Amino acid sequence: MTSSPPTSEIAAPAPRPGGRTARIRAQVLEAVHAELTEHGYDALTVDTVAARAGVHRTTVYRRWRDVGGLLTDIFAAAADIDWHPRDTGCLHGDLAALNQEIQDSLTEEPSIAAALIAVSFRSDEAARALRQLWENRYAQSEIVVERAVRRGELTPDVDARAVLIAATAPVYHQLALLRTPPDPLLPERAAAAATMAARAGAFTGPSPETFPAGPP
Amino acid sequence: MTSSPPTSEIAAPAPRPGGRTARIRAQVLEAVHAELTEHGYDALTVDTVAARAGVHRTTVYRRWRDVGGLLTDIFAAAADIDWHPRDTGCLHGDLAALNQEIQDSLTEEPSIAAALIAVSFRSDEAARALRQLWENRYAQSEIVVERAVRRGELTPDVDARAVLIAATAPVYHQLALLRTPPDPLLPERAAAAATMAARAGAFTGPSPETFPAGPP
Structure with a gap:
């Protein structure tokens, strides 16, 4: 099983039955990654990708049509990966592990995750x-909250997606938008904060501070 | 006093002493905003900006040199605005007001804040x-946490920046990166979650779940 944060593991897809076709796809998508992280979206063309992959350009044009088709397939290959969040035995640990994967994917050199986020501001196809x-990744991660409910850490009416967004947003915000230097403590701290807020009822029903649960 | 979230109020700078020079700057920066939100970064040139502003192109070249100079001045004008976070009387209310301003700035049509975030993925000058x-905006917002400390809502050893990031990150993450439809409840919910986490000690010293504060 491959471990991966929401946007990482967008490396070449795992070999699959199909022989030559699968091999060509792996070579081409690896070339797209390399071109994107080294030269950026502006320099990305079907011809440079074909040359780097060592594949005939007409093969690439026939199968992927254009840069949009190549990018779409990059994301499709990432979605195909059999990813599951780690099970550390507690909500805080699971969220910290998820955040660490996200931080690693955004700070590795080169970061295909960071490159794909940048591309999403250039191409509507890539943004979609x-x-x-x-x-998909957030849906797959909801198991983390479901496990916490089963363990009795959280009540069943918790909004799983809201917990996951609260936990992971600070990591994305600091690295992808604010572009601050990576803080090695952030994945764990953001996970701890989201866990505490979840336990305090922040993600259950209407916001409890505005709409007290008790009778008026 | 102008109310503004971290990236909004990047509208034309307030008129200032200087007469013609100030007027030309306002016209040119307004033209940059309009071109950016309508046609995007790719179409932005000194010539289109000058034409739209009704200012002679040599004036624009002389003062701003190039597109990078224009973008830098857009951000400089925004930084000049006398912005302060609202004082609602409690931490939760202050953070919710801040989040609402951020959400409004990212969802208004056209959104100059969203356009500038997109530009920051194209131009290193804009990213800086x-x-x-x-x-600057986060530094100006720290007063919100300082007021909470003075009111006794939080202890003085709280990490003000971490509270602000936790509160605002979900709004940026959902609107600027995940690109989910705006959730009218999110500004308030994210503020409530950060407030609860702050009160539970999530942003005070080392993460309390990993390093319990009490004796071992």
Whole structure:
């Protein structure tokens, strides 16, 4: 099983049955990654990808049509990966592990995750594909909250997605938007804060501070 | 006093002493905003900006040199605005007001804040300028946490920046990165979650779940 944060593991897809076709896909997508992280979206063309992959350009044009088709397939390959969040035995640990994977994927050199986020501001096709990939990853991560409910850490009416967004947003915000230097304590701290807020009832029903649960 | 979230109020700078020079700057920066939100970074040139502003192109070239100079001045104008976070009387209310301003700035049509975030993925100059603007806005927002400490809502050893990041990150993450439809409840919910986590000690010293505060 491959471990991966919402946007990482967008490396070449695992070999699959199909022989030559699968091999060509792996070579081409690896070339897209390399071109993107080294030269950026502006320099990305079907021809440079074909040359780097060592694949005939007409093969690439026939199968992927254009840069949009290549990018869409990059995200599709990432979505195909059999990813599951780690099970550390407690909500705080699971969220910290998830955040650490996200931080690693955004700070590795080169970071394909960071490159794909940048591309999503250039191409509507890439933006749609990234939105879908994130949707899948967050849906797959909801098991973390479900496990916490089963363990009795949280009540069943908790909004799992809200817990996951609260935990992971600070890592994305600092690294992808604010562009602050990575803080090695942040994955764990953001996970701890989200866990405490969840236990205090922040993600259960209407916001408890505005709408007290008791009778008026 | 102008109310503004970290990236909004990047509208034309307030008129200032200087007469014609100030007027030309206002016209040119307004033209940059309009071009950016309508046609995006790719279409932005000194010539289109000059034409839209009704200012002679040599004036624009002389004062701003190039597109990078125009973008830098957009952020400088935003930084000049006399912005202060609202004082609602409690931490939760202050953070909710801050989040509402951020959400409004990212969802208004056209959104100059969203356009500038997109530009920061294209231009290193813009990325630096946006980082600086955010740094200023978060520094100006720390008063919100300081007031909470003075009111006794939080202890003085709280990490003000961490509270602000936890409160605001979900709004940025959902609107600027995940690109989910705006959730009208999110500004308040994210503020409530950060407030609860802060009260539970999540942003005080080393993470309390990993390093219990009491004796071992």
